[in-house]
Each structure stands twice: as structure tokens, then as C-alpha cells.
Amino acid sequence: MTTLKKLPDISCAYEEYDPETLKPVNTSTYTRLMELGWSRQDFEGKSVLDIGGNSGILSLYAHNLGAENISYVDVQVPLVEFFQSVVNEHELPIEIARKGFLDLNPETDSKDIVLLMEVLHWLVDQGGTVPDSLAKLADLTNDTLYLETPWDAKEPSIAAKGIVLEEHYNIETIIRELQFHFETVEMVRFMTYFGDMVDSKRILIKATG
Numbered sequence: 001m002t003t004l005k006k007l008p009d010i011s012c013a014y015e016e017y018d019p020e021t022l023k024p025v026n027t028s029t030y031t032r033l034m035e036l037g038w039s040r041q042d043f044e045g046k047s048v049l050d051i052g053g054n055s056g057i058l059s060l061y062a063h064n065l066g067a068e069n070i071s072y073v074d075v076q077v078p079l080v081e082f083f084q085s086v087v088n089e090h091e092l093p094i095e096i097a098r099k100g101f102l103d104l105n106p107e108t109d110s111k112d113i114v115l116l117m118e119v120l121h122w123l124v125d126q127g128g129t130v131p132d133s134l135a136k137l138a139d140l141t142n143d144t145l146y147l148e149t150p151w152d153a154k155e156p157s158i159a160a161k162g163i164v165l166e167e168h169y170n171i172e173t174i175i176r177e178l179q180f181h182f183e184t185v186e187m188v189r190f191m192t193y194f195g196d197m198v199d200s201k202r203i204l205i206k207a208t209g
Contacts, residue, residue, distance in 0.1 A: 005085040007055060008078035012118070014193050015055040019086045022060055032193040033061060036204065042113075042144075043067040049111035049140060051101060052119035056083035059094050062113070071111065073099040101128075106139035114141040117148040118202075120174070121155060124164050131177050138181035144208045145182065148191065149174065151201035171203060183209025 004019045014028040024030040044066030050059045053072040056079075062070055072094055074080050080098045087094050101123055116137060123133045137145055152170040153159060178185045184207065191202035 003085065004089050005082045008076075008082055010076060010078060011055045011082075015057050017055065017057050017060070019082075019089070022086075022090065024057075028193045029057065032191065033057075035189065035191050035193060036061075036146075037188065038062075038065060040065045046112040046143070047071075048113045048115065049073070049104075049109060050115045051104070052116070052122070053083065054079055054118075056086060056094075056096075058115055058117060059083075060086075060092075062115075063092060063094060067113070068093070069111070070094045071109065072096050073104070075100045101133070101136070104136070104140060106136070110140045110142055112143045114145045117146065120147060120149045121153075121158055121164065121169060124169050125158055125161065130169060130173050134174070134177040134181065141182075141207075144206065145178075147174075147178075147205040147207065148202060149205070151203055155200055174205070178205065178207045182207035 007016060007019065013026065014032045016025050016029050017023060018025050024033065038061065042065065043062050046067050047069035048062045048067045050070065050072045053059055053074050056072055059070050059072045070093070072083060075098060077098065080096060084096050087096060114137060120133060124130060153164045153166040158164050175185055186206045188204040188206050191204055194200050194202055
């Protein structure tokens, strides 16, 4: 039996769960999962690509909802090793790889459902652009893209750096670019699991077709 690793400190607060029971350990994580509004009908029998999967909790959630052929990727070694220990311990059918967004190949990595949750603004922060990132996401997506992202560049954690400019990162740009690639783009809801943090408005988007 594999020894379970401790959840790394670099994991986001809204990604925390008990690796033994696989249950959320705080209100933020539980609230986020409930606010997603995902159902078994959405995921059953589908293949899933979880990009920047952090602790792996969304891959676990997709598995619980009946998804098949789940692939988790992240670039942070402690998180990848942690989730690998969880998958091994519970003998879960989830593939894990230490791989960055730019390394993903639509010919080999595309899936029915793609999750890019709280990642897009970091891609832009690291030198990418919204149009290029969403074009590649469309190529990776066979059916449905779930995108969770800040409303604009006023998000405190990225505004402090001053790298991402508001004219390059805002909800209008994101929606417009998604509409170039998907038949239907739906703003599902504002997410509240972040609490009352000033200038931190999270939006969940679903793009299909």
C-alpha cells in the first residue's frame, strides 16, 4: 500500500480535502463544489482533461460523477506527487502527468470535457494571451469547456504584480474569444467561495459545441 503524502501548503484553500476520505475539509472547498452545479448527467461516460488540477479535487469530483478516462496535469511537483499518492492509494482510474499548458497536444490530449479552473489569468500572467490560450483550449475540447476565472485584472493576487493589464484581461475579451470557437457560451454564475475579498469576482463559464 502506498503511503499517502500530506497535502502541500501551496495548494489553494478551496482545493483542500482529506486524502484518506477524499472529503472537503473546509467550507470554501465544499461551497465551491456545490456552486459548480455539475451533475452525473454532465459527466457520466465522458473523458475529462483537468488542466492545472492543483490538489486533484476536481478530477476526483468528475470521477464521482461517472467520468471515464480522466487526465490530470499540473506543473508543480509537490501537487503532482501528492495527487499521485492519492490515486495510487485509492486505486483510481485517473492518469497523472507533470505537464504545462503549452505542452498539451490536441492530437493526443483532447477530451470531451476540459476543465480550466482558476488558471487562465496565470497563463496570461506568465506571458500568454487570452486569444491564444482560448484557441488552444478549443482545440483540446471535444464537447464542453468549463472555465472559472476572475472577472478582470483587478484580481488582487495578479493586480499586485502589475503585469496583466486590464485591457488585455477582462470578461468582455474572454467571452468574445470564446464565441469565436464555441457555439454556445454561458456565464453560469458568480462564485462566492472566495468570500468577501475586495475586487475578487469569480465567474464560472460553460462553453459547448
